[in-house]
Amino acid sequence: MNRIAVVPGSFDPITLGHLDIIERAAGIFDELHVLVVHNPGKTALLPIAQRVTLIQEAVADAKFEGNIHVTSWSVGLLVDYCTEVGASVLVKGIRSQVDVAYETPMAIVNRDLAGVETVFMLPSPGHAHVSSSLVRQVDSLGGDVGPYVPDAVKRYLRDSRAE
Ligand code: PNS
Numbered sequence: 001m002n003r004i005a006v007v008p009g010s011f012d013p014i015t016l017g018h019l020d021i022i023e024r025a026a027g028i029f030d031e032l033h034v035l036v037v038h039n040p041g042k043t044a045l046l047p048i049a050q051r052v053t054l055i056q057e058a059v060a061d062a063k064f065e066g067n068i069h070v071t072s073w074s075v076g077l078l079v080d081y082c083t084e085v086g087a088s089v090l091v092k093g094i095r096s097q098v099d100v101a102y103e104t105p106m107a108i109v110n111r112d113l114a115g116v117e118t119v120f121m122l123p124s125p126g127h128a129h130v131s132s133s134l135v136r137q138v139d140s141l142g143g144d145v146g147p148y149v150p151d152a153v154k155r156y157l158r159d160s161r162a163e
Contacts (some may be wrong), residue, residue, distance in 0.1 A: 004087040006035050008035045009092045010036070013054055017060060031087075032068045034059070035067060054150075054152050
């Protein structure tokens with residue numbers, strides 16, 4: 001059986017915490033789709049297409065083993081994408097009890113809607129404090145986000161600052 005999983009998120013921008021989860025999930029499933037989804041509850045830093053490009057570059061730079069696809073979805077429910085590609089599992093990284101509280105209702109609704117299960121994965125301890133919102137805030141105030149993001153994001157933020 002071909003086990004296809006989706007790692008959904010805003011990825012605005014992708015962090016080393018995301019990359020850690022993507023690497024470990026790619027080692028478990030036959031096919032992994034990293035899916036950029038617009039979250040209307042968040043003010044975006046990067047356009048969706050740019051987020052996809054940065055994830056593709058970060059995954060290519062990291063040379064992970066595994067069948068990884070990166071794309072975006074904007075035309076309906078997350079589980080509609082899962083149905084379209086035959087994915088039966090969503091993978092989410094869980095850093096704290098706050099993440100558990102945020103993710104649990106979504107996991108139950110996604111299972112109710114389409115029978116899609118959610119698997120929670122714990123990040124490596126070194127990444128447990130890293131979030132895209134922290135990266136956006138530090139970057140917007142002129143701080144160095146180098147320790148938290150892949151090289152592709154560092155290059156992008158440096159170039160956009162130079163423009
Ligand atoms: O990285 P984020 O912002 O925490 O990701 C949240 C995201 C985009 C995965 C979540 O908002 C989501 O699943 N959006 C898709 C809309 C949807 O299907 N909603 C109904 C079930 S929860």
